[in-house]
Amino acid sequence: MIPNNPKELNYSKVKTYRECPYLFKLKYVLGKREGLIPATSLGVSIHRTLEAYHTQSNDPSEILRYYNRCWLGAGYHSASEQMEYYLKGKRMLEVYGQKEYSRNSTVYSTEKEFIFEYEGWTFRGKIDRIDKLPDGTWEVIDYKTDAEVDENFDIRNSLQLAIYSIGARRTWNMQNGKASIYFVAADKKISADFSIFEEKQILDTFISAGQSIELGEFEPDTRHCEFCLMNNRCPYSTVKKEN
């Protein structure tokens, strides 16, 4: 069994496959859905809010109005848990909104999809935000809504930012710029110039995963079971959660 569109690769597919090939099979071949947990649900609410805010307003005083409109109430176990996360998100967006008053870049796009072909494969991806900087260069931005900043985030080896940079260059001819991961809760960015990403090496990494997928190689890798959202449904899980 192979997934639909086996020749189409994106970061989520490749990340999932590299984490655990069997998890890939569950999600992309058998169509199992991971479901929402509070952290991922809050992430959806924040992403929706920032997209609506940047496309419809860009007035920082309105950002919480968009938050209320875009809030997703799914994935919480109780009303109090939902309120706890709602307030976390509100604090994130208050910080974000304050920073907006001094932003000197122009938001060029939000949730913009790139697509390009390479060696018989199709590469797709959606970039949270792209800014045009005052010097005419570009910044592709991926929002992270984790509560804590990952101080060890290794941007040089980030497949996600690498493929976004390559996608921006190949699809929209944005040759000069930087890629940033933006920890919204802490208002902290980690950035790297597009040029640090070795294009051929990155694309070959994606293709290598794609070739294994085409061959139907879906061996479980149990190193990530503890954090896997399918670990209560997977027959190979080394961790079983109580329902």
Ligand code: SF4
């Ligand atoms: S529970 Fe473990 S083996 Fe099963 S899909 Fe998740 S990571 Fe893979």
